[in-house]
Amino acid sequence: VSLFDKEAKREVIPQGQVANELQAFEDRPMNYDAWDIDLYYQEKQYPVDELSKWEVLEDGPDRVVVGLEWKFLDSTIRQRISVYAESRAIDFATEIDWQEHSILLKAAFPVAVRSTKATYEIQYGNVERPTHYNTSWDWAKFETVAQKWVDLSERNYGVSLLNDCKYGHDIKNNVMRLTLLKSAIEPDPQADQGLHQFTYGLLPHQGDWYEAKTTQAGYELNFPLRGVISSSAQGTLASSGHLLQVESESTILDTVKKAEDSQELVLRFYEFGNRTDQISVTFPHTLRGVRECNLMEKADKDVEFQGNRFTFTLNPYEIRTFKIK
Secondary structure, three states: OOOEEOOOOEEOOOOOOOOOEEEEEEOOOOOOOOOOOOHHHHHOEEEOOEEEEEEEEEEOOOEEEEEEEEEEOOEEEEEEEEEEOOOOOEEEEEEEEEOOOOEEEEEEEEOOOOOOEEEEEEOOEEEEEEOOOOOHHHHOOOOEEOOOEEEEEOOOEEEEEEEOOOOEEEEEOOEEEEEEEOOOOOOOOOOOOEEEEEEEEEEEEEOOOOOOOHHHHHHHHHOOOOOOOOOOOOOOOOOOOOOOEEEOOOEEEEEEEEOOOOOOEEEEEEEOOOOOEEEEEEOOOOOOOEEEEOOOOOOOEEOOOEOOEEEEEEOOOOEEEEEEO
């Protein structure tokens, strides 16, 4: 497989290696079948290489989509691989009719990046994990949880692996893998049986994950903008509008909800880039009050605001919650 980055003038996949390789392993942990993965699962791998069908589904100016179908034992794996004209991401929309037991399924991406640590997104931030087994502590981190993305980067180049619902990952040396299915038999002998639909994506980028806006790309994959066709309404509102506008560099508005014990609007923000950020929040109407609270929506204290706008500061990885009237 060759994946060449024209802007960076470099190959993304090492020469002679296969990207998006589906790998199946016998998975029989010593305890807690539905929860544990033991490292020795890698000793017994089955090839997923029976490609029964492929076709070009779209060939337009905005994107090209290739459809693939594999057979594996009694299961069928279908994918729509999308390459975009205006995006660096490559999406793998996957549908699996899974009929196997005690088999772990992964997607593997060897990348032409060297780093002794990888970054994994967690709730309200990210953590780093080693990509080697130099110590027993490193060895114990062979499978690591992440939410919307993981990343392997050098100082000036890297690759992010995005997903919309799969949270088990392992990155060893330069191979990034995402766990797709586990199919345990205890306590539920029918676990993971049947139809699965999910999407993961590969995002080669210049710079590190922060410069590449990987966090934002993870949100875009999980919460895509959707267009709705509707008839015109005979109302008095303007043809366009917004609930609020947030100006920031490294802050995510993660939660918008009604307060548990009042009619106030709750907004929760967090800083994701390990930097101090200045945030401005603007509403289309005049505010009557802004109060900061904790995660339980208690311990309120007033916050200054000016008309329809208020500002605040977030320290690295800080979380702050506000109630709006």
